[in-house]
Amino acid sequence: MNIILLGPPGAGKGTQAARLVNERGMAQLSTGDMLRAARDAGTPMGLKVSAIMKAGELVSDEIVDGLIGDKLDSMPVAQGAIFDGYPRTAAQAVSLDDLLAARARKLDAVIELAVDEDALVDRITGRYTCAKCGAGYHDRYKLPKVSDVCDVCGSTEFSRRPDDNAETVRTRMAEYRAKTAPILPIYEARGLLRKIDGMADIGIVSAAIEAILGPIP
Ligand code: AP5
Ligand code: ZN
Numbered sequence: 001m002n003i004i005l006l007g008p009p010g011a012g013k014g015t016q017a018a019r020l021v022n023e024r025g026m027a028q029l030s031t032g033d034m035l036r037a038a039r040d041a042g043t044p045m046g047l048k049v050s051a052i053m054k055a056g057e058l059v060s061d062e063i064v065d066g067l068i069g070d071k072l073d074s075m076p077v078a079q080g081a082i083f084d085g086y087p088r089t090a091a092q093a094v095s096l097d098d099l100l101a102a103r104a105r106k107l108d109a110v111i112e113l114a115v116d117e118d119a120l121v122d123r124i125t126g127r128y129t130c131a132k133c134g135a136g137y138h139d140r141y142k143l144p145k146v147s148d149v150c151d152v153c154g155s156t157e158f159s160r161r162p163d164d165n166a167e168t169v170r171t172r173m174a175e176y177r178a179k180t181a182p183i184l185p186i187y188e189a190r191g192l193l194r195k196i197d198g199m200a201d202i203g204i205v206s207a208a209i210e211a212i213l214g215p216i217p
Contacts, residue, residue: 001026001080001213002105004087004096006184007113008176009169010120010127011198012205015136016113017084019206024216026080029071031064031088036161054162056171058088058179065095072103081105088180093187109212110187113198113205117173124169131157141202 005013017028035053038046049059068086075081087093100106126139132155137144144151150158163172187193196208 001108002083002100003080003108003213004083004110004187005113006110006180006187007115007198008117008120008180009172010124011113011115012202013084013113015202016205016209017082018136020082020209024080024213026082027071027075028082028084029068029086030084031067031086032084034067034071035059035064054168056163056168056175058175061089061091061095064088064092065099068096069099072099072105077104087183088176090179090183090186093183107192109194110184110192111209111212112184112193112195114195115198119199120173121166121169124164125166127164128158128160130155131159 005017007013014028014030014032017030020026021028035046035049039050039053040046045063049063052059064086068083072081083096087096097107123138123141126141127136128139129136130150130153133150133153135150135152136142137158148156148158150156163169184193194212196205196212198205200208
């Protein structure tokens with residue numbers, strides 16, 4: 001099964017993808033995570049995209065298409081893929097079709113997490129992750145069980161993304177509205193789009209996704 005999780009910054013794409021990885025053994029293909037890894041490793045591509053990401057703008061279609069193609073090539077064909085943060089432009093949507101077709105895969109569903117943008121600023125600026133294992137937390141919605149200790153690995157080091165500030169979030173939202181939202185009607189016309197309420201509690205959003213995906217084969 002191959003699915004896209006689509007929604008603006010902070011809609012909960014990464015949160016839901018992580019659960020699908022754990023419960024369904026699918027692979028999460030997050031272009032944001034791949035770009036951050038390249039940036040942190042200081043590769044030439046990573047250095048090139050660093051300032052663009054910090055400003056909240058989109059990096060080139062060519063770079064992200066390449067990252068997705070490479071990741072798909074490294075996965076068993078039988079393993080399901082969750083596209084998280086990709087495609088983000090009409091051109092990327094076309095590339096994804098080509099990348100899938102070339103690997104005998106097809107798109108099964110595009111799940112739109114519909115959200116209230118004002119609430120998203122709060123979600124994003126409160127977000128932080130474990131610096132060691134990457135587990136995600138939030139100042140208000142998801143604190144570690146023991147204060148300042150990661151539930152997963154016990155580390156006490158946490159970090160915040162440089163693009164998770166109120167000003168950059170506004171640019172990221174504007175990019176979503178201008179370049180990403182226009183791809184929704186394309187998938188709707190193909191009968192692939194499923195819209196769910198991304199403002200509900202995390203568990204309720206998960207249940208809505210499960211209802212779309214159906215029983216684990
Ligand atoms: P990317 O990493 O993809 O960021 P994004 O789309 O801005 O998405 P986020 O990671 O901010 O949000 P999310 O929807 O995953 O929310 P999350 O689950 O963390 O991209 C970053 C940058 O990379 C881009 O700006 C661009 O520069 C570049 N880039 C990436 N892909 C690209 C592409 N294809 N083309 C061009 N450029 C690209 O949730 C947020 C918080 O809310 C968390 O704290 C979570 O705990 C909490 N939360 C989640 N769900 C709920 C809920 N239901 N209720 C309450 N709280 C919730
Ligand atoms: Zn951890």
